Amino acid sequence: MRKILPILCMLALSLPVHAETPSWQSWSETLFDNAQKQNKLVLLDLEAVWCHWCHVMDQKTYADPKVAALLKERFIAVKVDQDSRPDLANRYEDYGWPATIIFNAKGEELVKRSGYIEAGEMLALLKKLAAKPLAEAEAANKKITTYAEKPTLSAALKQELFNKHIEGYDTKYGAWGTGHKFLDWDSVEYSLARAQEGNAQGRQMADQTLLAQLNLLDPVWGGVYQYSTQGDWQHKHFEKIMQMQAENMRIYALGYLCLKDSKFLDAAKDIEKYLRTFLLSPQGAFYTSQDADLKPGEHSQEYFDLSDGERRKKGIPKIDTHIYARENGWAINGLLALYGATADKTYLTEALQASDWIIKNRALTGGGFKHGEASDGIYLGDTLAMGRAFLSFYQVTGDRNWLKKAELAADFIGQNFAPKPGQAGYVSSIPDKAMPAAEALLEENIALARFANLLERYTGNKKYKEMAESSMRYLATPEVARKRRILVAGILLADRELAAAPAHITIVGAKEDPQALALFQAANQCPFVYKRIDWCDPKEGPMPNPDTDYPLMKKAAAFVCVNQRCSLPVYDPLSLFNMVKKMTEQKTENN
Numbered sequence: 001m002r003k004i005l006p007i008l009c010m011l012a013l014s015l016p017v018h019a020e021t022p023s024w025q026s027w028s029e030t031l032f033d034n035a036q037k038q039n040k041l042v043l044l045d046l047e048a049v050w051c052h053w054c055h056v057m058d059q060k061t062y063a064d065p066k067v068a069a070l071l072k073e074r075f076i077a078v079k080v081d082q083d084s085r086p087d088l089a090n091r092y093e094d095y096g097w098p099a100t101i102i103f104n105a106k107g108e109e110l111v112k113r114s115g116y117i118e119a120g121e122m123l124a125l126l127k128k129l130a131a132k133p134l135a136e137a138e139a140a141n142k143k144i145t146t147y148a149e150k151p152t153l154s155a156a157l158k159q160e161l162f163n164k165h166i167e168g169y170d171t172k173y174g175a176w177g178t179g180h181k182f183l184d185w186d187s188v189e190y191s192l193a194r195a196q197e198g199n200a201q202g203r204q205m206a207d208q209t210l211l212a213q214l215n216l217l218d219p220v221w222g223g224v225y226q227y228s229t230q231g232d233w234q235h236k237h238f239e240k241i242m243q244m245q246a247e248n249m250r251i252y253a254l255g256y257l258c259l260k261d262s263k264f265l266d267a268a269k270d271i272e273k274y275l276r277t278f279l280l281s282p283q284g285a286f287y288t289s290q291d292a293d294l295k296p297g298e299h300s301q302e303y304f305d306l307s308d309g310e311r312r313k314k315g316i317p318k319i320d321t322h323i324y325a326r327e328n329g330w331a332i333n334g335l336l337a338l339y340g341a342t343a344d345k346t347y348l349t350e351a352l353q354a355s356d357w358i359i360k361n362r363a364l365t366g367g368g369f370k371h372g373e374a375s376d377g378i379y380l381g382d383t384l385a386m387g388r389a390f391l392s393f394y395q396v397t398g399d400r401n402w403l404k405k406a407e408l409a410a411d412f413i414g415q416n417f418a419p420k421p422g423q424a425g426y427v428s429s430i431p432d433k434a435m436p437a438a439e440a441l442l443e444e445n446i447a448l449a450r451f452a453n454l455l456e457r458y459t460g461n462k463k464y465k466e467m468a469e470s471s472m473r474y475l476a477t478p479e480v481a482r483k484r485r486i487l488v489a490g491i492l493l494a495d496r497e498l499a500a501a502p503a504h505i506t507i508v509g510a511k512e513d514p515q516a517l518a519l520f521q522a523a524n525q526c527p528f529v530y531k532r533i534d535w536c537d538p539k540e541g542p543m544p545n546p547d548t549d550y551p552l553m554k555k556a557a558a559f560v561c562v563n564q565r566c567s568l569p570v571y572d573p574l575s576l577f578n579m580v581k582k583m584t585e586q587k588t589e590n591n
Contacts, residue, residue, distance in 0.1 A: 021058070021062055021063050021068055022062055022067075022068050022071045022072065022077040023072060023077065024045075024077050024078065024079040025076060025077065025078050025079075026078065026079075026080070027044070027078055027080050027085060027088065031076065031078065031107075032103070032105060032106065032107040034076065035076050035103075035104075035105035036105040036106070038076070039105065040074055040075055040076050040105065041074060041075050041076070041102060041103065041104060041105065041110070041129060041130070041133055042075065042076045042078060042102065042103040042104075042105070042107075043071060043075045043076070043077050043078065043100065043101075043102050043126075044078045044079075044080065044088075044099075044100070044101040044102070044103070045057070045062070045077070045078065045079045045080070045098060045099075045100060046080050046082050046088055046089070046092055046097065046098065046099040046100075046101065047079065047080070047081060047082065047097055047098045048081065048082050048083065048097040048098075048239075048241075048289075049081050049083070049289065049291065049318070049320045050239035050240070050241060050289040050290060050291045050292055050318075050320065051097045051098065051239065051292065052237065052239070052292045052293050052297070052299065053097070053098060053115060053116040054097055054098045055293060055296035055297040056116055056297045057098050057116055057117065058296070058297075059296070059297045060118065060119060060297075061116075061117055061118060061119045061122050064119035064122075064123070066119075066123050067119055067122050067123050067126065070123065070126050070127065070130065071126065074126070074130040075102075075126070075130075081320075082097060082099075083241075083288050083289065083320065083322065083324065083327075084322065084324075084371070084372060085377070086326065086371060086377075086379040086381045086382075086428065086429070087377055087379060087428055087429035087438070090381070090428045090429075090439075090441050090444070091428075091439065092112065096114045096115050097115075098115065098116065099112070099113070099114060100112070100113040100117060100122075101113075102125075102129055104133050104135075108135060109135060110129060110133055110134065110135045110136065111125065111129065111135075111136055112136075113125075144477060144479050144480065146477075147423065147424040147425075147473050147474060147477045148424070148473045148474075148476035148477045148478075149473070150473070150476065151468070151469035151470075151472035151473050151476065151498060152472065152476060152495060152498070152499065153475075153476050153481070153491070153492075153495045154476070157476065157478055157481055158492070158495065160481075160482075161481060161488040161491055161492055162492065164484075164485070164486055164488050165187065165190070165486075165488055165489050165492065166201075168485070168486030168487075169205055170231075173212060173231065173232055173233065174205075174208040174209040174211070174212035174213075175187075175209045175212060175213070176486050176487060177486050177487075178231050179229075179231060180227045180228065180229060181212070181216075181227060181228040181229075181231070181232065181233050182213075182216070182226065182227040182228070182244070183209060183210070183213040183216075183224075183244075183247075183248055183251065184487050184489070185247040185248070185250070185251045186446070186487065186489040186490035186493060187205075187209075187487060187489040188205075188206050188209055188210065188251050188255070189251060189254065189489070189493060189529060190202075190489035190490075190492055190493050191203070191205040191206035191209075191489075192206045192254060192255065192258045192259075192529050193493065193496070193529040193530065195258060195259075196258065196527065196528070196529060196584065203259070206255060206258070206259065207259055207261070210251070210252065210255045210259070210261075210264055210267075211263070212233055213233075213248070213267075214263065214267060215228070215233035215234065215236075216228060216233065216236060217267055217270055217271070218240075218274065218304070220304075220306075220307060220308050220311065221273075221274050221277065221278065221308065221311075222270035222271055222272075222273040222274035222277070223240045223245055223270070223271055223274030223275070223278070223290075224240065224244050224245055224248045224271060225237060225238050225239070225240065226238070226239045226240070226241060226244060226292070236301075236304070237292055238292040238293075238300050238301075238304050238317075239289065239290065239291060239292035240274070240278075240289060240290040241288070241289040242279070242286065242287075242288055242289060242327040242330055242331060243327070243330050245271050245274065245275055245279075245331070245334070246327075246330035246331045246333060246334035247330065247334065248267070248268075248271055248334075249268045249271040249272060249275075249334035249335070249337065249338055250268075250333060250334040250337040250338075252264045252265070252267040252268035252271070253265065253268045253334075253337040253338045253340070253341040253342075254337060254341075254529065256268065256341055257341055257525060257526070257527040258527040258529070265341065265342070268337075268338050268341070269338070271334075272334075272335065272338060272347060272350075275331060276350065278290060278316075278319060279319065279331075280350075281321070281323060281357075283323075283357050284350075284353030284354055284356065284357050285323045285328050285353075285354045285357040285358060285361075286323070286327060286328050286331045286354055287319050287320060287321050287322065287323060288320040288321075288322050288323070288324060288327050289319075289320045290317050290318070290319050290320070291317040291318040291319075291320075292317070293317060294314060294315055294316075294317050300317070322372055322373075323357075323358075323361075323362075323372065323373075324362075324371050324372050324382070325358050325362040325369040325370065325371055325372075325382035325383075325385065325386055326369075326371060326379070326381045326382040326384075326385045326386075327385075328354050328355075328357075328358045328362075328385075328386075328389075329358075329369075329382070329384075329385025329386040329387075329388060329389045330385055331351075331354060332351045332354050332355055332386075332389040332392070332393075333385070333388055333389045333392050335347045335348075335350050335351040335354075336348070336351050336389070336392040336393060336395075336396050337392070339351065339396055340392075340395070340396045340524035340525065341524070341525060343521040343524075343525070348396070348397075351389075351393070355386075355389065355390075355393070358386065361373075362382070364378070364412070366408070366411070366412050366415065367383070367405070367407075367408025367409050367410075367411055367412040368382070368383040368409065368412035368413075368416065369382040369383050369386050369409075370382065377429050377430060378416065378429065378430040379428060379429045379430075380413060380417045380426060380427065380428050380429065380444055380448075381428070381444060383409050383412050383413055384409075384413060384444060384447055384448055384451065386409055387405075387406050387409030387410055387413070387451060387455075388406075388447065388451045390402045390403070390405040390406035390409060391403070391406040391451065391454060391455060391458070393405075394406065394458065395524070395531075395532075395533050396524055396533075398507075398511065398520060398533075398534070398535030398537075400540065400544060403458060403459065403544055406455055407455065407459060407461070407464075410451070410452060410455055410464055410467065413426060413448070413467070414463070414467055416430055417429075417430070417438075418470070419440065419470060419474075423440075424440070424470055424471075424473035424474040424477065425440030425441075425445045425470065425471060425473070425474025425475075425480070426440060426444065426445060426448055426467075426470070426471060426474075427439060427440050428440070428441045428444055440474055442474075442475065442480060442483055442484070442490075442491075443490065445471040445474050445475055446471075446475060446490035446491060446493070446494050447490075448467070448468070448471045449468045449471035449472045449475065449494040449497075449498065450468075450493065450494050450497055451468075452464045452465070452467040452468035452471065453465065453468035453494075453497055453498050454497070454502065454530075454532070456468065457501065457502055457532050457545065458532060458534075458544060458545055459544050459545050460544070460545035460546070460547060468498055469498070471494070472494055472495065472498055475491045475494055475495070476495070496530075497530050500530075501532075501561075501564075502528070502530045502531050502532040503526075503528040503530065503531045503532070503560075503561070503562045503580075504531070504532045504533075504534070504548075504560070504561040504562075505523040505526060505531070505532075505533050505534075505558060505559070505560050505561075505576075505580075506533075506534045506535075506536055506543070506548070506550060506558065506559045506561075507519045507520045507523060507533075507534070507535045507536065507556065507557075507558050508536045508538075508550045508551075508552070508553050508556065508557050508558075508559070508569075509535075509536075509537065509553065509555070509556025509557065510537055510538070510539065510556070511535065511537045513556050515555060515556040515571070515572075516535070516537075516556035518572070518573055519556055519557070519558045519570075519571075519572070519573060519576060520533070520535050521573075522558075522573035522576050522577065523558060523576065525577075526576070526577065526580045527580075528580075536550055538552060548561070548566075553569060555571060556571070557569035557570065557571055558570050558571075558576045558579075560576070560579050560580055560583060562580075562583045562584060563583070565583065567579050567583060
């Protein structure tokens with residue numbers, strides 16, 4: 001899973017399309033064998049199909065006759081859509097799109113460049129490497145040899161990360177950082193968790209950021225623009241990619257529950273409307289993204305200022321119609337958060353349809369998932385996203401079949417992506433010949449630590465705790481934790497969740513009982529960031545994790561356990577909400 005760190009952008013003029021372009025090849029296991037046979041270097045153009053500056057680079061740089069000629073003579077030119085190859089995207093995401101990586105014939109990296117490169121600069125770079133292919137020094141990429149011994153942040157490192165989180169906040173405009181503006185979901189979720197403990201600063205950060213991010217919602221079609229430049233929220237760039245849609249939908253639903261602002265629920269619904277209207281395939285699964293430009297290379301501010309009818313007269317920006325397991329896992333999780341907040345079955349139905357299609361068309365033997373139809377590799381992100389979605393299904397339905405699917409996904413991860421002896425952190429892909437050195441990635445291990453930890457809470461199976469702790473040892477390694485300058489809240493979230501039990505609400509009653517259903521839906525609407533919700537139907541036997549015994553009741557009841565205290569039974573949704581409010585307020589007072 002990645003957070004896209006946007007590249008610096010500016011308004012572009014209308015750009016001509018040149019006829020002469022490089023002869024692009026695909027990434028393959030034979031790539032470097034062919035490079036050695038031909039005595040050529042390899043240039044990888046890692047693009048995003050929705051990316052404005054990728055289009056500009058195609059039209060201005062690679063269409064330059066001198067650049068194209070030199071590439072043909074001395075290089076194998078490879079173009080890859082980063083959404084189609086998570087292993088490459090994860091490896092080079094810090095470089096932004098387009099990313100340009102040049103290798104020698106052995107597959108060793110010589111040069112890595114971020115963003116748009118104009119033709120003259122590219123030509124000079126290619127000539128230099130063709131004459132003397134030496135690697136640029138990269139002291140920052142030293143290999144880690146010693147990982148944290150304990151699956152917790154040290155007190156000093158935790159304080160260091162917390163200071164980064166606080167000091168990196170933009171008190172004027174909201175959100176973290178003062179360059180590009182976008183919603184970092186981990187930072188908002190961490191702030192909401194602090195707000196639940198009575199922290200006014202955390203509440204203010206979450207509220208201000210969620211309100212400011214509304215500026216990046218498309219007021220006509222719904223959906224979230226990727227980011228804004230120039231340090232404010234008014235200089236928008238218009239690509240709409242799935243992770244941004246899904247995580248904004250999830251966080252706005254959670255923000256609504258925690259902060260009680262209806263604007264946040266409206267935002268989540270607007271994002272769902274966009275997904276349903278533009279990215280939902282006829283099969284019920286979701287497409288990947290929508291381009292930033294109506295015409296490739298032309299900035300689209302004027303287009304997105306138009307009404308629905310006026311836009312449609314001019315055409316619709318290109319939709320990437322690939323269907324990936326990872327992106328659908330993200331979308332399903334966001335839809336289930338919205339369903340949990342509203343109990344509107346429309347969102348559950350959409351999540352079920354997408355899940356059914358992915359299970360039928362992307363599932364692998366053993367509980368894992370492939371990326372796309374013609375995927376060349378097996379990636380952690382796909383199975384992790386689907387496992388996380390399955391656990392969310394269990395949380396909002398109480399159907400134990402979903403919990404079993406989440407366990408199978410976790411087991412597949414353990415069997416295929418586990419760290420080697422002496423290391424920590426789960427690696428991003430099963431290596432292939434052309435990309436043998438699979439790496440552990442910070443963001444994926446944040447998500448895995450949180451997923452495996454919550455799965456252990458639901459099942460009581462200690463192997464998932466061990467999985468979470470391995471990821472946390474990776475995150476607690478100072479060289480890893482310090483990779484991020486500001487956006488460190490995900491590490492802090494994982495650390496706090498592994499150290500404490502989630503808020504636990506258990507419904508005791510038959511699943512066909514309307515009163516039990518009402519209590520279960522109310523439990524999902526309680527404002528907890530970190531929560532476990534079980535439905536104990538006596539006909540189904542003990543709970544999957546029978547760590548607490550509940551008495552059989554004459555009528556359906558709910559029990560709340562928060563901060564090492566458990567409530568008496570309550571019998572209706574209003575009493576449940578009041579009990580949760582009372583117990584969380586006591587927790588705040590005690591802290």
